[in-house]
Amino acid sequence: MKTVHLIQHTHWDREWYFTENDSKAVLYYFMDDLLNRLEADPQLPPFVLDAQTVILDDYLQVAPENLARLTALIRDGRILIGPWYTQTDFLVVGAESIARNLLLGIEGACKYGTPMPVGYVPDSFGQSAQLPMFLNQFGIRHAVLWRGWSEHDVARTEFIWHSDDGSQVTAAVLPWGYGCAKWLPAETQKALPVVLKASHKQAQFAATDQILLPNGNDQSPFEYQVPEMLQALNQQQDEFRFVNSSFSDFFAALETQREKLPDYHGELLSPKYMRIHRGIFSTRIDIKKLNAKLEKTVSQYLEPLLTLNAALGLPYPQTAVDTLWREAMKSHAHDSIGGCNSDRVNAMVKNRLLSGLEMAEQLLDLNFQKLSEGITATQDGTKIVLFNSLPRTRSGAVRLTVMTPERDFRLCDSHGNDCHWQLVSEQPQDMSTVVQELSNSTETTWFRKCELQVEVKNIPACGYTTLWFKPGEVSRHLAHTVNPHQLENHFLHLRADAHGVLTLTDKRSGQHYHQLLQLVDGGDAGDNYNYSPPEEDWKITGDGHLLECHTDGGSLFNRMVLRYRLPVPQDLDSRQQGLTEAKLDVTITLTLAHNSPELNVDITVDNQTRDHRLQVLMPTGAASRVHFADQPFGLFQRDNQSAAMKMWQEENWSEAPAALYPMQSLVMMHDEQRGLCTVTEGLREYEIPEAQNDVLAITLLRSVGWLGRANMPYRPGRASGMVLPSPESQIPGIHHCSLAVMPLTGAPDAAFWRRVEEWKTPMLAYLATGWSRFRLNPHGREFPADYSLLSWDTPLHFSTLKKSQRGDHWVIRGWNPCAYPVKTGEVKSAKGVVPSNLAEEVLSGERFCEVTAVCAPVTFLMEN
Template identity: 35%
Template sequence: MKKTKVHVVPHSHWDREWYFTTSRSKIYLMKDFQDILDILEEKEDFKYFTMDAQASLLDDYLKWRPQDEYRIRDLVQRRRLVIGPWYTQTDQLVISGESIIRNLYYGIDRCNEFGEPMRVGYVPDSFGQSAQMPQIYRGFGIDSSLFWRGVSDDMVDTTEFIWKGSDGSKVLAVQIPFGYYYGGNIPEDDSDLKEYLKDIIGKLKVKASTNNVYFPNGFDQAPIRKNLPDILKKANEIDNENEYEISNIENYIDSVKNERNEFTELKGEFLNAKHMRIHKSIFSSRSDLKIMNNKLENYITNVLEPLLTLSYSLGNEYPHLVIKDIWKLMFENAAHDSIGSCNSDTANEDVYTRYKQARDLSINLLDLHMRLISTQIKNNNEEITLTVFNGFPEVRNEVVEFDTYIPGQDFVIKNKNGEILNYIIKEKEDITNYILTQTIRLNPSKKIYIPKTVYRAKIALSVKDIPPMGYTQLVFELDTKNKCEIETSNCKEIENKYYKITANKNGSLEILDKESSKTYKNQAVIEDNGDDGDSYNYSPPRKDIYVSSLDSVSSVEVLKSNIQEEMILKYSLTIPASLEERSIGKVSVKMPVTMKITLEPKEQIIKFNVNIKNNQALSHRVRVLFNTEIASKFSIADQQFGIIQRPTVLEKDLALWKRDNYSWQEKPITIEPMQSFVTLEDGQRGIALITGCVREYQIVGDNLDTIALTLFRSFGYMGRENLLYRPGRASGEKIIATPDAQLLKELNFDFGLYIYNNKFDEANVANTAKRFLTPIQIYEYADFLNGRLLFAFNDEKQIYENEFSLMNVNNSNFTVSAIKKEEKGDGIVVRIFNGMKNEDAKGSLNINKNVNDAYSAMLDEIYDNNSKLKVNTKTVEVNSLSHCKVQTIVIK
């Protein structure tokens, strides 16, 4: 009988932070990585070692031991040290598609400096697998994946299968059946070794579809097992049925492919928690950090990179290395423990610091480039200008709120045609003495305008016809009175072209959709309940109290102007102070909540802001509920590069759970992730919730017609035992308290509601959400501001026109994911995807510069002459995209 080949793969799953800090991880990496290099060089029979597929570990190690770069390069080129393809071990569910793509791109790019990276999508510990990963892998020339979590024997009975993604892309998938650590503790005593191998290899062979078994030798932060060759020699002597050899992941997968070419096929995302924990509510753990991630991802890809590309097209340098550093900070936080926030408080302080660094770099980088453009626009030396930037490839007409500096005298704001634009001053503070002492007059001979009084102000400005992927400059006309003012109204309703919203006596909202004449009642209800879980899982308390904002409203304020109507509701919810109070039915803590609802004259998205001034309760969850009155078997949410339909009840899994819940690691629940929106629709109408905060939702209600958006949940420990939703041992470390995760501070949440009265595809929800999450930017310039406050600038030669558009989409229903400069060329990259439910995505890109060539590229931006797209002077014709397809276009 032919022996089964046991591919023993030495590795270390290296968490860069967890219950320990990044600093501790880096220090110990110095010792462990050096040991790996020494052993591989000393022992030729120790053939391979897999470095957890994270190129960031190379950077961490070489920062303090640069003399070992040659040693690493030599071992990589001899295929002894296996590296890549990732930069960090990323999450796949709440991290954006662009973040995942850049993680792979920069990971492979860094590995290429040493040798050939591993071409396997290796993710041993991510908490579930996104349905779009097969397409993303294929976009980098990767045709196989190896992971642990998300698949059970109720889905497939072999460890190897074909994984089909949402768009139809396929990869060979290998599911590690017992985790990445089951071969990490090999006994050395002969009798112990024989018994151990008989048990574990027997279990693996039952699941294997070929005569090959994957046997990972390693675990979290594991040192190299120096005597592994000797142990395997002994194993081959005492086991006549199997052949043991030190191998690597690619060798194992090649052996499987050589032996078999037909496998069972599974489709979609993998979130099954029967055999391993998925932590399917980790999407809202430490919502303060999650919101920082989500806002930053949106800012980098929707605002920063497009406007840097605009600046580049005008002749300024594209700052590749700064962008790379920003993304690397994001990648460090995208690692599954870090983005999951299932860390110690100390480690999460490092996560916060990296977000802060990424945010500060991004904001200041964009500030510089907006200034480079704004100060070089031909404007007859106007005293004060506002340059309006639009990173979205469609014309914008909307109200923009921004912080700025204004003179004490009257003024109006005019566009290039001399039209007066409406604005209101929402807040202002006199800072004259501070501002005017900051001014630096580099050329004292130049006469400049210096106002007598300067205010720092928050302004809402109604802008119109803002060019797509472009800018326009506005000017202040001084000593002319603004006629637009805010008025306080005694009525309890606001309205615009699309909606009339009324505050009910019980504190809920009544929303009249004018287009359909349908009234939606009892909307935007705040709900509080207990959270008996930990940093990994929400779990309901065994005894709980639900408290809602109904009948808790204390005041309603309505502010109206001709560009904006706002309703401000203040609630005072009395809730339990702790889980102990919940268990005895006691409520003792006031939770003040302020909800602001904003309508703009021609905006179909209702804007919401929820502020919790000072959370003082422990271990609880707060959600906001919208009853769509659409009973639904499925929800539609966006995932990376497309949409995904999920059942509102997990009937099959729940039946299996109820029949044998002791064999399940977690209860099947419908708390789900999203990227930017979730919607319920019936083919005639729909309601979409667009999140600018936490990316977690659940469909609830007796009729499964209510969208519950999680705002936050709080907990006191990294891990806890015996939860209702997760029985058994604690995840992580149960002794580590996480008081910071109780979120005893001010909390702020932004989201939008979009009601449509047609089919999902006709409403183009994906594009609507993209616009909502692509805020217009405004840069103010005046000579009196040129100084220490902003950093002094020399006068620039004015060479740019008052208005410019780089590109726009034409007759298109695709969604733009990224606009950036090509990484290794001088072209412009535009990445688009099909966010439709049923229709193909079509259209064209109009470029306001001559186009020489355009190519359809891989996700790694590789293309050749066979991938040319049709170009008509300044128009690039886009290939039709089927469901959930993504396309990368390089324009030369």
């Protein structure tokens, strides 16, 4: 006889086609009913509160008087909570965000009781291959999933899931979803056929005689009549034994038959039985880019600067940083960050991220102000603090913004030597919007606002150095000749023809890349969930639509600006009629530094059309059937095309397994002679076109007008979500995208990966003018002109430097970006260093342990 473990739960979307305010109102009555029933009947089984502790925060906002009642039920194991803070997405948000979601989720759950030791992920739109690693780092050995599985990946719904670093979890899939046994009839005779049908479906792919059956749904209340009904069902049939259970009890039974479970390595992105909504990687790209900027600002700049300042004796605002992360995580829930919401909800998601970025940037500015205040002036001029968050000494270029009334000025180092710089842009600046004392003036004071690129050398690891800005003095500049329509340095040569077609030559290998960065605009008949091409798509390229091209240059870089105007349809109806009554203006700015092997690309799109998708193409020319993209804390190899595209319609898949894939920031394709890597700022989607198997198509934006639509070519059948218009998802307006193109001459080496890291994490420059909008009393401390907190000579990429959540330690973390093992290297510091994990636990008492890392984070704790 098979045992059916019935789990009573709710799936709680904080926002979707309704707002978080709506859900909080519903939550008040939902929790009131749940608490009353559990207290009234001690025999009722435990209830799973969707594994996200943000629900507790939301509930206690509207019912703080019930804290003691709630805590008592959690401590007694009647309500099961955690380990997540929110039910996060795993493919679009950053690795540090996922780690903090578990860190803060478990911390929050422990205030009430013991968090559930199961990685419950009921609704994420596909599963990262790194999920077992994340869970193991927090001591979690079991996972329950829904979307992304099919028998083409692994034959059974229960399996041992391995990450490349050796982590593994016992995983159980809900192939028919978390609501397959929802809303059961109260009468036993009516419930019997429903429960038996659901149990048979759940058992179809089961590896053992232990079957998992979820009873619950979106915002669904506790079905308190089910336990008594199960007793009656057990008396009326002998095929199944039904038990009210928990995930922990289910896995305890499953582990007794572990030898029957197959093994699986990799991600889960198959949409055979359940939709994974591949279009969410590029829906509302404005939200995706904003989130990426916030994540980077906090983890790669704010936290490292706060740590450095704390080491110098300044306070570390831990609660403020935790608040930043928690508010960001509210926007990381699978629907929220996916953009598959109503316009009202997407506006709230975006506003949370904007609010978080405002606070993060203000904290960053104030801490630069405090740091610069303590640096002793050793010469005339205004101090410039150069901050390097990476744990190794760096040289290179840094962007600096100065506002000055002077035509001439110098930048010099602490020895008085000139620093080479080049003007990037200049515009007039009304200083009354900058200087508080001028805000009430009746006269406008105009300064020059200049963005400079400055060449700097030997900036200390995890530290800073000081330069000096001296207005009124003349810097020497070298003349530089620029060839029209061409850019060139020691590594690369770029040429634009009269039609705007670009050809890049890698001078190291002699390989040519023709039609690089070709713009392609096509129709999108999809919705906020899925891209779907029109039945007869009409694609328009930028070739032949160049308005102007000009080049300029200087001693540090040369630049080419190309302006395109594509004649495009206004919407789907116009596209079907072959009309091009609208214009799509795109400006591509290409910058080639004189000593750099990568091409910097800035793209500005004036999007005034609807129902379309704009991509930029990277023609690798590589003879390869596979490519690589980064994932949270790792690199993943994918086939260029899914074999399932040949059978998805025959097998009635829920959506097409199109070659649309997620990335964190990077995608590359290469063979032994040539290839291209593209690194992006906040763009999360790429495609391998079926007819161009050697091309990487980076999605710049996607404009659609519906939350959900039915019967689309790539997603037949019912609408996903709700059939609601979402005109703001057309994202009209100006959009800026930044990326780098890096040619390859075979597999990437250590020097390549270092260039990638430095491009993704540039140094920061702060001009200490004293013009901050907010005045603070001086702290009275003195700091050196140069300082390094620690150094770490490692091929790992930097992830963060922060204060530990518990105790008095610093946390430094890196991760291996390569597809092969590397040695971590030694963290050098005056303080003791011990290995740790994402949970910030000490793994050994040794000062240092050199380990080999593959697709995994490496964390150390350092004494404060």
